[in-house]
Amino acid sequence: MTGLELDSEELPTRERILREASRLFGKKGYHGTSTRKIAEAVDIRQPSLFHHFPSKDAIMAELIDIDLDEAATVAQAQASADGSAALRLYKYLIWDISFICRCAYDLTSVESVLDDPVFADKRARHQTLVDARRSLIEEAIDSGEFVKVDPEVAERAIVWILRGDINDTAGQAIPDADVVADQLASFILRALLSDPSRLDEIRVAAGESVA
Amino acid sequence: MTGLELDSEELPTRERILREASRLFGKKGYHGTSTRKIAEAVDIRQPSLFHHFPSKDAIMAELIDIDLDEAATVAQAQASADGSAALRLYKYLIWDISFICRCAYDLTSVESVLDDPVFADKRARHQTLVDARRSLIEEAIDSGEFVKVDPEVAERAIVWILRGDINDTAGQAIPDADVVADQLASFILRALLSDPSRLDEIRVAAGESVA
DNA sequence: TCGGTAGCCTATCGATTGATAGGCCTGGGG
DNA sequence: CCCCAGGCCTATCAATCGATAGGCTACCGA
Numbered sequence: 001m002t003g004l005e006l007d008s009e010e011l012p013t014r015e016r017i018l019r020e021a022s023r024l025f026g027k028k029g030y031h032g033t034s035t036r037k038i039a040e041a042v043d044i045r046q047p048s049l050f051h052h053f054p055s056k057d058a059i060m061a062e063l064i065d066i067d068l069d070e071a072a073t074v075a076q077a078q079a080s081a082d083g084s085a086a087l088r089l090y091k092y093l094i095w096d097i098s099f100i101c102r103c104a105y106d107l108t109s110v111e112s113v114l115d116d117p118v119f120a121d122k123r124a125r126h127q128t129l130v131d132a133r134r135s136l137i138e139e140a141i142d143s144g145e146f147v148k149v150d151p152e153v154a155e156r157a158i159v160w161i162l163r164g165d166i167n168d169t170a171g172q173a174i175p176d177a178d179v180v181a182d183q184l185a186s187f188i189l190r191a192l193l194s195d196p197s198r199l200d201e202i203r204v205a206a207g208e209s210v211a
Numbered sequence: 212m213t214g215l216e217l218d219s220e221e222l223p224t225r226e227r228i229l230r231e232a233s234r235l236f237g238k239k240g241y242h243g244t245s246t247r248k249i250a251e252a253v254d255i256r257q258p259s260l261f262h263h264f265p266s267k268d269a270i271m272a273e274l275i276d277i278d279l280d281e282a283a284t285v286a287q288a289q290a291s292a293d294g295s296a297a298l299r300l301y302k303y304l305i306w307d308i309s310f311i312c313r314c315a316y317d318l319t320s321v322e323s324v325l326d327d328p329v330f331a332d333k334r335a336r337h338q339t340l341v342d343a344r345r346s347l348i349e350e351a352i353d354s355g356e357f358v359k360v361d362p363e364v365a366e367r368a369i370v371w372i373l374r375g376d377i378n379d380t381a382g383q384a385i386p387d388a389d390v391v392a393d394q395l396a397s398f399i400l401r402a403l404l405s406d407p408s409r410l411d412e413i414r415v416a417a418g419e420s421v422a
Numbered sequence: 423t424c425g426g427t428a429g430c431c432t433a434t435c436g437a438t439t440g441a442t443a444g445g446c447c448t449g450g451g452g
Numbered sequence: 453c454c455c456c457a458g459g460c461c462t463a464t465c466a467a468t469c470g471a472t473a474g475g476c477t478a479c480c481g482a
Contacts, residue, residue, distance in 0.1 A: 164371025
């Protein structure tokens with residue numbers, strides 16, 4: 001625990017900027033959100049934003065880092081681990097969805113701006129996440145744990161289920177994050193497992209390794 | 212067939228505006244795309260856009276109508292039909308994904324602007340689509356064809372898989388649209404069917420009703 | 423032949439954008 | 453006591469936004 005269970009109004013201005021900006025970016029899109037609207041949400045004047053961030057882009061860049069850094073680390077850790085690839089994918093999914101649900105920021109807008117040349121320097125980090133995820137999927141297909149499906153199709157479906165979760169639950173501090181995570185991860189595993197009856201075994205195994 | 216298998220450069224200006232605008236909206240977002248960029252892509256001057264559309268909003272509005280009108284009709288038809296709800300959901304999915312793949316427009320941006328008050332008049336039509344889809348899912352769960360899963364979770368996953376398909380294939384006139392449609396629809400059905408072995412039976416039944 | 427209309431153009435509008443300049447106030451260290 | 457740095461303010465900037473006004477040209481039906 002970080003110990004900052006502060007009321008929203010007591011949070012440092014910089015932190016409040018990140019939260020309100022992420023919320024507005026998620027709702028109206030990055031380009032659809034002006035610095036004046038962000039300032040209004042934080043209840044300061046628009047130029048005051050630039051005492052905390054050098055530019056509007058920098059606010060978005062920080063949100064991108066928050067989204068990618070931990071996700072890429074966890075995905076890579078699972079990709080390079082041993083044992084059942086299906087189990088490792090499940091663990092990654094549970095972690096990622098829980099993270100999304102618990103995160104104080106609405107990270108909806110992150111992936112949709114990654115193609116923008118302005119944020120080109122974030123693309124490498126994003127690619128490591130994509131590669132790690134892809135690697136887990138292909139491993140599970142090759143080993144026969146998953147049905148013979150186009151890895152591209154599977155990954156696209158997974159990525160967008162996650163993105164939908166971000167979009168619908170982000171920045172709300174969902175109380176039952178674990179339940180949501182299990183439901184979505186189970187949905188994905190059922191769609192991919194050659195033997196769907198293995199799902200419960202995988203859920204139990206993942207639960208044990210966490211506890 | 213409509214008979215307009217024209218070269219892109221021979222298309223009427225109005226049509227080229229719709230196509231280029233949809234492509235740019237999909238890539239940069241609605242607010243991230245200026246009317247000048249659209250005009251540049253169509254190779255006309257910016258004010259000339261307003262001889263074909265009264266406003267930038269009107270371009271987006273037309274794309275929304277294209278996206279929603281047929282989708283809502285098909286979804287409602289399947290929702291009010293008889294027989295296996297799982298089969299009807301599969302049919303709707305196949306139709307929708309094929310439509311997305313074949314569509315001349317990139318409809319990525321449509322759903323992301325539906326919350327905007329500017330397009331509030333489109334929301335009712337969108338709601339009929341959402342309701343019809345939800346109804347199919349709940350019917351399949353209640354009848355036992357689908358596993359006992361939260362309908363909200365299932366619908367969210369489906370919607371976002373579809374949206375991901377829009378985003379990644381839109382406006383490209385995918386040649387093997389049928390293959391993509393079957394793969395994605397099968398992914399969804401596998402995740403939901405209580406008895407996954409019924410998938411092949413459903414695919415065959417859907418194929419027959421089309422032919 | 424002529425009037426009108428469709429389609430595109432140049433020039434320009436007011437509003438809004440992200441960002442800068444510089445002043446005011448407060449709190450802490452010498 | 454003074455100084456100064458951090459944090460916020462007002463005022464304002466140039467750039468870009470969506471949209472309008474009005475002129476030129478090609479074409480079509482009476």
